[in-house]
Amino acid sequence: xxxxxxxxxxxxxxxxxxxxxxxxxxxxxxxxxxxxxxxxxxxxxxxxxxxxxxxxxxxxxxxxxxxxxxxxxxxxxxxxxxxxxxxxxxxxxxxxxxxxxxxxxxxxxxxxxxxxxxxxxxxxxxxxxxxxxxxxxxxxxxxxxxxxxxxxxxxxxxxxxxxxxxxxxxxxxxxxxxxxxxxxxxxxxxxxxxxxxxxxxxxxxxxxxxxxxxxxxxxxxxxxxxxxxxxxxxxxxxxxxxxxxxxxxxxxxxxxxxxxxxxxxxxxxxxxxxxxxxxxxxxxxxxxxxxxxxxxxxxxxxxxxxxxxxxxxxxxxxxxxxxxxxxxxxxxxxxxxxxxxxxxxxxxxxxxxxxxxxxxxxxxxxxxxxxxxxxxxxxxxxxxxxxxxxxxxxxxxxxxxxxxxxxxxxxxxxxxxxxxxxxxxxxxxxxxxxxxxxxxxxxx
Numbered sequence: 001x002x003x004x005x006x007x008x009x010x011x012x013x014x015x016x017x018x019x020x021x022x023x024x025x026x027x028x029x030x031x032x033x034x035x036x037x038x039x040x041x042x043x044x045x046x047x048x049x050x051x052x053x054x055x056x057x058x059x060x061x062x063x064x065x066x067x068x069x070x071x072x073x074x075x076x077x078x079x080x081x082x083x084x085x086x087x088x089x090x091x092x093x094x095x096x097x098x099x100x101x102x103x104x105x106x107x108x109x110x111x112x113x114x115x116x117x118x119x120x121x122x123x124x125x126x127x128x129x130x131x132x133x134x135x136x137x138x139x140x141x142x143x144x145x146x147x148x149x150x151x152x153x154x155x156x157x158x159x160x161x162x163x164x165x166x167x168x169x170x171x172x173x174x175x176x177x178x179x180x181x182x183x184x185x186x187x188x189x190x191x192x193x194x195x196x197x198x199x200x201x202x203x204x205x206x207x208x209x210x211x212x213x214x215x216x217x218x219x220x221x222x223x224x225x226x227x228x229x230x231x232x233x234x235x236x237x238x239x240x241x242x243x244x245x246x247x248x249x250x251x252x253x254x255x256x257x258x259x260x261x262x263x264x265x266x267x268x269x270x271x272x273x274x275x276x277x278x279x280x281x282x283x284x285x286x287x288x289x290x291x292x293x294x295x296x297x298x299x300x301x302x303x304x305x306x307x308x309x310x311x312x313x314x315x316x317x318x319x320x321x322x323x324x325x326x327x328x329x330x331x332x333x334x335x336x337x338x339x340x341x342x343x344x345x346x347x348x349x350x351x352x353x354x355x356x357x358x359x360x361x362x363x364x365x366x367x368x369x370x371x372x373x374x375x376x377x378x379x380x381x382x383x384x385x386x387x388x389x390x391x392x393x394x395x396x397x398x399x400x401x402x403x404x405x406x407x408x409x410x411x412x413x414x415x416x417x418x419x420x421x422x423x424x425x426x427x428x429x430x431x432x433x434x435x436x437x438x439x440x441x442x443x444x
Contacts, residue, residue: 005035007042011050019060022051026061030070030084041071041079067179067201099402104427106420107404109238109380111272115352116299117345122338129334137327139318140306144333147340148292148306154281156290156308160317161328165268165293165305169231170196172289172307175320176262177202177228184227184261186214188239188383188409188416190268193231202228204411211375213237213244216251223255229262234280236273238266239409239418241360241377243275253283262313265290269379271297272353286310289317296380297349298339304332356380360421366432372439380422386439389415395438401431 013034014025029035041047044062048055062079065071072082099105130141140161148159162168177183179201185193187206197204205227208218214232223230232252234244244252256263265279270293281288293305309317321327339345357378364374364382374382386392389405396403396417406416417438424431 003036003038004040005042007046007050010042010047014051017051017053017057019057019064022053022058022061023064027065027068027070030065030081033084035081037081037084039081041081044079063180063201067199103400103402104431105402106424106431107402107418109418109420109422111296111300111380112352112355112423112425115348115355117339117342117348119299119302119335119339122335122342122345123331125338126331126334129330132330134330137318137322138330139314139327141330141333141337144306144337144340147337151277151340152292152308153277153279153290154285154288154308156281156288157285157311158309158314160307160309160314161333162291162305162307162321163325163328164295164300164303165266165291166192166196167303168291168293168305168307169193169264169266171317171321172262172264172291172313173197173200173202173229175317176313182225182227184219184222184225184230186232186237187412188406188414189231189233190238190266191404191408193266194409194411206411207232209240209242211240211242211377212248213242214248214252216248216255219252220255220258223259223261227261229264230256230259231264231266233266233268234278235267235275236269236377236379238268238379239381240375240383241379241381242375243273243378244278249278249280253280256280256284261287263288267292269296270294271349272356272380274353274357274378281308286312289313294336297352298336298345302332302336304328304336356422359424362428363419363421363424363432366428367435370432370436372436381418381420384417384419384435384439386415386417387441389417391441392417392435392438395441396434399434399437401434 013029014022016022016025044055044058048058062071069083071079073079131138140159144161145159162171173196177200182203182205183197184205184207186209205222205225207214207222209215236243263280263284265288267277279290281290289307289309291305291307294302360382367374372384389407393405404418406414406418409418
């Protein structure tokens, strides 16, 4: 559809003159079909003149509708109606495909269910959890805190149990970052974090990275823009498999010392990483929020992660959570504590760690043999450079292999694909041959 609605038409249908009012009334026109999907809207300046308001007021209204994914575009490219609901939609995660049994789905870096520990004994123990079924908003069970204190990478002021790693990031960002502020983050990064930041209405400031993590010079340049928070993955990166070494961590600390932004450390791969946990918490105890997820090591249905921070920051996050769940299930906290203290579970996680490393190395070594250089790393996937991302996706799909396009993990142009290795148990040569065909033979 290529219909343009002029400023006179729209202004006649808008009674409100505040940014919020303009956004609400325009969304009503979109939901009713009066402004259909694909329709072009008048320029900010023209509509502001007809309404008798400042262009900044209309821009603010459009920003809210853009955050809700109801409109898209900006500036000279024009603005058009993009969707007809006010429900925020995660642009990256919401478009992840679901494939049939005949497709080898290597698009999501998920744990192998056969390598996860049994929950039977842990759940039985959890039925006797401390203060079970109370409405008291317990930040973390003492049993779980005790299991974590001896393994945490620094001594924080407090801990807080959350409903998974992304829930921790979502809660922290919404509690600490105002809409319209900015957040610095590694590029590439986990696609769901980018969705969360966009949903918040914050500006994403990408920090360039290499195999050892964020580049100090790039971070220094980005910090000059005054982001409220910086998010990075210090242990094993969930997309690239890289890790931040001691020297790079010291360089980042020197750069961050000149800033006052919050430092959010996302340890999403968790204990299936062969590396020890890493943190800047000892250097910046009032600014670091360190998040450890147990989804990859103990099971995604536990829906549990733990964050550490200063008492003041934890109170802010807990206050935000009061609008929803309020606290994390004591059943799940006690289950996790039991698993962390169980010797057999420790052995199973260690075995899974070894198998994941072997599977990743099996694919990367075959790719290197075929002329595709993959840096050393760990984790549940590999980040593969390609000549054309679209060509690679189509070529692999023709061979019934699904992978994740790199653009979902970046806010900048990129030609990469992310290939999950954790569930790849066989056909390594076939997958490597397919990736070679997809990666090295793009359109010239």
